[in-house]
Amino acid sequence: MVLNESKNNQNSKKVIKKEGRVIEALPNAFFKIVFDDGKEALGFLSGKMKLNRITILPGDKVTVEMSPYDESKARIVYRLK
Helix, strand or coil, rough: CEEECCCCCCCEEEEEEEEEEEEEEECCCCCEEEEEEEEEEEEEECCHHHHHHCCCCCEEEEEEEEECCCCEEEEEEEEEE
């Protein structure tokens, strides 16, 4: 688990980056993701992934960003090989 902060001091945003595996594809480009520690989250595609039409299937390993306030929702930012 990595905690990143933006360079801008005025609007500092903390983001948690994790790797997980997609276990189920849900309607409207939502996915159920399970992490190594056994926790699950509801993931959705980031705008760049929608724009470039990156396909995510159950079983794919993904990198997600989460807010430290709500760890039940995650933004999928990268599909690992």
